[in-house]
């Protein structure tokens with residue numbers, strides 16, 4: 001081939017490739033437009049609007065598993081319009097409703113969008129809305145399931161905890177019956193029944209406190225509260241316990257600090273901390289209750305020189321019925337609910353509990369609460385008014401005197 005022929009040939013090939021490429025691009029555009037057209041046309045009117053207003057994850061899927069329309073939150077599960085539905089369990093659910101033409105609901109554990117996040121427990125409902133399309137609604141029930149599980153555990157634990165003293169009372173009553181002729185034995189058994197009964201009383205009281213704290217309207221008597229009074233009452237309630245345990249109780253720190261809250265609930269929370277501090281401390285040690293006002297926060301710390309709490313237990317001791325020292329807690333009549341009440345009571349007051357502890361050295365539980373200005377007392381108000389009236393009178397007579405001089 002001569003040079004011009006080669007050039008002509010190259011030109012022809014180039015043109016062919018160019019035309020081919022343009023045809024290919026045009027075809028690809030048309031194909032994509034067709035998908036968009038199809039999706040916008042086939043999804044029934046209003047469905048996209050309904051999906052857009054839904055909080056749940058929902059989408060419309062065609063026969064091939066392609067997502068035609070989706071709610072905003074669908075992205076959380078990696079579901080997006082124009083892409084195929086990836087999750088195999090959800091695809092299977094869609095296939096089964098297409099085959100049967102009915103609706104179906106299933107509980108599934110699915111991973112979100114292939115991301116390495118924790119799998120979520122969902123309730124997925126699929127319905128065939130036309131021969132080609134299905135509607136899929138995915139509701140995330142992970143949190144609800146967690147709460148249900150907590151409730152179930154609480155009921156199971158409570159029944160277990162109640163069984164022990166109730167069983168003991170039954171056995172002791174039988175023992176009294178068979179020892180009826182022996183007054184000394186009867187007295188011993190009766191004393192033990194009384195101890196079990198007070199244990200039952202404490203347990204039911206704490207269960208009630210805890211469920212009250214979890215109710216919507218947990219704080220029934222909210223008003224300005226003097227921390228001094230709350231601490232005095234909490235300490236007062238534990239003087240006898242401290243004396244018989246040989247533990248010294250001391251109060252220190254700032255005075256005249258106020259918070260907004262329910263005094264009875266606060267007294268119970270501080271009381272639980274003080275009771276624990278005494279129980280888990282050796283004879284001859286000291287339990288301190290210190291108050292520190294720090295800007296708009298007040299910190300009330302209950303410290304002991306007791307057995308301390310291992311690091312692995314520090315998070316868990318605020319859980320209901322969790323005991324780091326099971327045997328000691330039961331021996332001393334512990335319920336395993338005291339700290340759970342402290343945590344909920346503090347949270348209800350907009351505060352938090354902090355814990356410092358060293359095994360063998362002791363523990364400090366610090367409750368931090370929002371602080372308020374001390375309320376103005378009625379007699380303060382009266383004397384303020386009196387002072388204002390006196391000042392007004394003095395000003396008037398001064399004005400009068402100045403007027404006389406003028």
Ligand code: ADP
Pocket residue numbers: 272276277280304306307308309317318322323324325326329330333334335336337338339340363
């Ligand atoms: P309990 O009625 O068993 O004391 P709490 O909820 O009050 O239940 O406390 C949970 C657990 O935390 C206790 O069983 C104990 O192991 C541990 N604990 C609480 N306070 C102290 C403390 N001051 N020192 C050492 N351990 C403590």
